[in-house]
Structures are given as structure tokens and as C-alpha cells.
Amino acid sequence: MQFVRPDEIDELTRSAGELVACNDNEIGQRIRVLSSSPKGSWTVGRERWSLAGAQSKFALRWQDGWHEATGSEPTTHIFKPGIQDFRDQALNEHLCLKTLGRMGLQVAETNFTQFDGQSTIVVKRYDRLIEGNNVYRVHQEDFCQATSTLPTNKYESNRGPSALKIIKTLREARAPETEVQKFIEGLIGNYLLGAPDAHGKNYSILHLPDGRVQLAPFYDIASGLPYEHVSNDGFPKKNDGLRKAAMSIGGERQFGRVSSKHWSRFAREAK
Numbered sequence: 415m416q417f418v419r420p421d422e423i424d425e426l427t428r429s430a431g432e433l434v435a436c437n438d439n440e441i442g443q444r445i446r447v448l449s450s451s452p453k454g455s456w457t458v459g460r461e462r463w464s465l466a467g468a469q470s471k472f473a474l475r476w477q478d479g480w481h482e483a484t485g486s487e488p489t490t491h492i493f494k495p496g497i498q499d500f501r502d503q504a505l506n507e508h509l510c511l512k513t514l515g516r517m518g519l520q521v522a523e524t525n526f527t528q529f530d531g532q533s534t535i536v537v538k539r540y541d542r543l544i545e546g547n548n549v550y551r552v553h554q555e556d557f558c559q560a561t562s563t564l565p566t567n568k569y570e571s572n573r574g575p576s577a578l579k580i581i582k583t584l585r586e587a588r589a590p591e592t593e594v595q596k597f598i599e600g601l602i603g604n605y606l607l608g609a610p611d612a613h614g615k616n617y618s619i620l621h622l623p624d625g626r627v628q629l630a631p632f633y634d635i636a637s638g639l640p641y642e643h644v645s646n647d648g649f650p651k652k653n654d655g656l657r658k659a660a661m662s663i664g665g666e667r668q669f670g671r672v673s674s675k676h677w678s679r680f681a682r683e684a685k
């Protein structure tokens with residue numbers, strides 16, 4: 415959905431958009447600008463894409479080389495250079511997603527690479543269907559959108575969707591029970607990795623063109639464990655947000671504290 419002023423409607427519906435080729439130096443420069451002014455705009459020129467989230471990011475189209483996609487041209491990949499306060503965060507995210515992928519979970523396809531000396535994770539969009547040179551959008555909703563939860567309330571501790579709420583939402587949307595199983599595997603994966611940010615906007619639902627509803631592949635997963643020892647005495651700070659999962663499992667959120675008792679309770683509640 416796009417909101418424009420009335421006098422812009424004609425131009426918007428007329429403009430098919432175009433692909434503007436960009437080279438590695440230009441992409442590197444874009445990453446540099448994002449890192450030096452994280453509060454600045456993520457889009458340039460006539461780009462129209464919009465992506466949620468706290469991290470600086472931009473989106474490009476791969477079609478025999480990288481392109482900026484203007485107007486209504488869809489993008490195919492998301493570039494996230496990483497959160498500066500957390501060292502090597504983009505590499506961390508790439509490794510976590512690759513690890514879960516190797517364990518058989520469906521994850522967004524990522525590469526960790528450099529453009530003109532600037533490193534970034536490049537994430538292939540799973541909400542696209544590609545036929546030759548045509549790229550079609552597939553509708554997705556994250557679980558805040560799907561449960562009418564404001565993004566500011568995305569954490570369960572802030573009235574955001576819980577694991578049980580996500581399971582209920584999948585069932586109400588008539589997703590097959592395999593999707594519920596997949597979600598639970600993601601919940602386990604995030605817990606084992608000590609990934610603290612798996613909130614309602616980091617799980618999504620896909621509405622396929624044939625009407626089927628699926629859980630989207632997992633994305634935006636990074637371990638908090640490398641950053642735990644932040645206080646001077648070398649121990650994790652008591653109130654460190656990285657010590658807990660975003661969603662509780664049978665009433666417990668702290669990493670290392672979820673025991674078989676909590677999993678059994680969660681399994682009973684999720685039946």
C-alpha cells in the first residue's frame with residue numbers, strides 16, 4: 415500500500431520504474447553513508463521500497479548485476495551492514511542463519527561479503543517469485559501486523575505476541591500443522607543460539623499466490639552470547655537484555671534456565 419498526495423497519484427500509476435545499474439564502489443559508498451549517519455534516510459532518489467526494523471538497511475535488485483530499483487520495480491535482496499555497537503554483528507547474523515539452515519530449518523539465504531572494503535550481510539528476499547527477468551511480489555505479514563500489534567509492543571514483555579499467540583494465529587489462518595512445527599523449531603533454534611531478538615516482527619507469515627499460508631523462512635537471528643561479558647568484572651550484567659529470549663517457553667525466558675518442565679508446559683499449552 416502506498417500513500418501519496420492527490421496530485422502525485424497520476425505520476426505514481428504511470429511510473430513503471432526502472433533499474434539503475436550500480437557498481438561495487440557505489441554500493442560500498444552507500445554502506446559508508448548508512449554507517450556514518452544511521453538516522454538518515456535509507457532510500458535514495460526515486461526508490462520506493464519500505465522495510466521495517468531497527469537496523470540501517472537498503473534493498474537492491476539483482477539482475478545480471480546490482481541495480482537500484484526505482485518506482486514500482488521490485489527489489490530482490492536486502493543489505494544490512496550490521497549494528498555498530500555489537501562487533502561483527504552482520505557476520506554473527508550470517509553464521510546463525512547458516513547454522514540453523516545446516517540443521518534443516520528453512521532460513522533466508524544469506525551471503526557475508528564486502529563492497530569496496532565495506533562488509534555487509536546480503537539477504538535474498540523470500541517474498542519474491544522470479545520468472546526470467548520478471549520479479550513478482552509475494553505478500554507477507556510479520557506477526558505484529560498479523561495480530562494487530564503496534565511495532566512498539568513487539569516484545570512479549572511489552573504485550574507483544576507470545577509463542578502461543580503465534581501458533582494460534584497460524585492455526586486461525588489455516589496454515590498446515592507443519593508450519594506450527596516449523597515455528598517451534600525456530601523457537602528452539604533461537605533459544606539454543608542465545609538469540610534475544612526473536613520478537614513478533616522477526617517471524618512472518620507468507621500468503622502464496624495460490625492462497626496457501628506458510629511460515630516465512632527465518633531471518634534476523636543473531637546470537638547475544640558473544641556480547642554477554644560487558645561489565646568490568648567479566649560477568650554478564652544482571653539486567654542485560656541479552657540474557658533472555660524475546661518469547662518465553664513455558665513461562666521461562668532466561669537462556670540456560672528453560673528445562674524439560676518448561677518445554678512440557680509449553681507443549682501442553684500449545685496443543
Ligand SMILES: Nc1ncnc2c1ncn2[C@@H]1O[C@H](COP(=O)(O)OP(=O)(O)O)[C@@H](O)[C@H]1O
Nearest residue numbers: 465466467468469522538539540541615633634
Ligand atoms: N529475506 C527476507 N525476505 C523478505 N523480507 C524480509 C527478509 N528479511 C527481512 N525481511 C523483512 O524486512 C524486515 C526487516 O528486516 P530485519 O532483518 O528484521 O531487519 P532488522 O534487523 O532491522 O530488524 C523484517 O521484519 C521482514 O518483514
Ligand SMILES: [Mg+2]
Nearest residue numbers: 467615616634
Ligand atoms: Mg528484525
